[in-house]
Amino acid sequence: MPGWSCLVTGAGGFLGRRIIRMLGQEKELQELRVYIRTFKPILKEELSKLQTKTKVTVLQGDILDAQCLRRACQGISAVIHTAAVIDVSGVIPRQTIVDVNVKGTQLLLDACVEASVPVFVYSSSISVAGPNSYKEVIRNASEEEHLESTWPDPYSYSKKMAEKAVLAANGCTLKNGGTLHTCALRLPFIYGEECQSTSFAIKATLKNNGIHKKLATFSVVSPVYVDNAAWAHILAARGLQDPKKSPSIQGQFYYISDDTPHQSYDDFFCTLSKEWGIRLSTWSLPLPLLYWLAFLLEMVSFLLRPVYSYRPPFNRHLVTLLNSVFTFSYKKAQRDLGYEPRVSWEEAKQKTSEWIGTVVKQYKETLSSKTQ
Template identity: 40%
Template sequence: MPAVGEIYLVTGGHGFLGQEVIKLLIEENRDLSEVRILDKVIQQNFIESLQALAGGRIKLTVFKGDVRNKEILQKACQGLTCVIHTASVIDIWGYISNEELESINVEGTRLLLDACIQQNVKYFIYTSSVEVVGPNARGDPICNGDEDTVYLGKLRFQYSRTKYAAEQLVLSTNGCLLPNGEQIITCALRPMFIYGENCRFMKSHLDEAIINGDVLQRNSKKQALVNPVYVGNVAWAHVLVARAMKDKDKKKIVCGKFYYITDDTPHMSYSDFNHELMGPLGFTIPDKLNMPLLFMYVTAFILEIVQFLLKPFIRYIPKTNRHFITMLNTKFTFTSHKARNDFDYIPRYSWEVVKKQTTAWLASIVQERRDILNKK
């Protein structure tokens, strides 16, 4: 193992995206000497698989905890080259309190930035989300938007608001003076909806379809086009922008900027996307929405009223809400041309390949999911 080399910290390193980022760092960064993994839960078999991949060339260090633990952050940031901050809490249904979302997504990011500055960490990459843009409550569409697209409207999800606040913290920290006299360089990536093997949201849709007699629910109209992005391509974008930050010419371009991350996944509605991947397994989907869109909004509104009335007595969380319906039924697509121009981002994995891989993963778990659901 090299005595001197780059040291990366990946927060949320055991998560869906974090795992892929770490794997690509090990495979593609020849100057890497150590990867530090920060997460609340880290399974030993994951660490063993990384050790096999590293082949003794790279040291792996585990920090169990979350981004609100100042002591862990200080230790994890000592001697660090770069932080890739993927850790966050995702919630668009209301299962997690607003205070908890704010505490982890915003305050946790603030504490991590503070630790980086105190420990002279020069590079900081934040995993943001397309949801920091919208859609807004009116469901105004965007077709092939980019970083210059102006989109007005209040963010309804507390998750979206906290991700946006954290992103702005990261970008505004760019250029801050470090104790060693250098300046910190920050950047944020805004991927579309991330899918791929081990995606828990896809597993949830699979379960719903099994319960519904192998019929997928149509909750989004066909015209509500979106462009999901494969997890491996999002991870690859993180690796590439980290390279650009260390390039004397490119770092001047990417510092303090945000970038949309997409790939060649076809534009289609969320419901049709689920069917595209699960159709080969025998799952079907109706041509029309489960109920008229207006009726879906009315039903959601009534459920929100019930939630409000019951709040003093019990915690009731509706399975849907009006903004979730808007998100599923709004045309919202973007391009990643700027990422290509500024730091040479080209998707590493093609749609043809990832479709086969993701469908194969779904096929590998479908019987297990049937067995589990039948026992309930």
């Protein structure tokens, strides 16, 4: 891949920033092109840390702006598409999620064809595979099992449709007569330093005197450390450009995980944060009762809709996501992409825990300044 160039969408996000960091270390990369909607300070800080001779270009634009996407793709060798709206709680309007995740992905694929970009790597999600019921047990599932989510919620639906569009585009003829090669990486919950959802959870727990409420204690999941998730994208982009590896990768999807121990979300959260005084609540509702309580809350929301907009604190889909046995094997990614986790569980745990310590410290300092 002498002198290749790469466009990263969603570059201001948690995963996108780590991908940029790793691409900055690619010796053969001539240009790193960053596509974002808003140039946030955290991305500016990330870019300032890059020690690379690679040309770095920042482009601001909407993922739904076809003309802007075509300009962004001009002269690019590979696209890594991470931009997406993530919402499993029903906060964001359905149409917004579907537009960004499905229409935005299709517009980017069209731009690649128009600009003759031969490689497209898509950040997908395990939510396209389920879980469909908390009663169903899925352990170390492989790609050959053809699991598919049946939930109508906008996030799972949109990621599933976008992934199908990406894989269907594999083999398309480019404007210059070349061929588009695509693949998708299905990612579980991604953790690590600067994870926004973890930061929110820590602050909510500290407000509750350091006691973490049990809402996901019945699950068994396989989270992935952010650096390992990012590394898989680099390998996929490399592999699709390698004449020897590319034929086995084209049009394929891969589950990406690492050696993080499989456990419940609640236990995982406390494993990372217990050093800072975080502890689990001693009680929780039985799972069937929690599920039907979610159903009742959804009914209340539905009945009130004509006169009042009520958003339940949780729904059946969220209860299912947080309380299912749902783990995956990364053997196919090992075989085809040469993927091996770059960061061990012990190192990932230490780095994440140290970062959580800074979140706790900042929260307490802010609270102290307000009370003075």
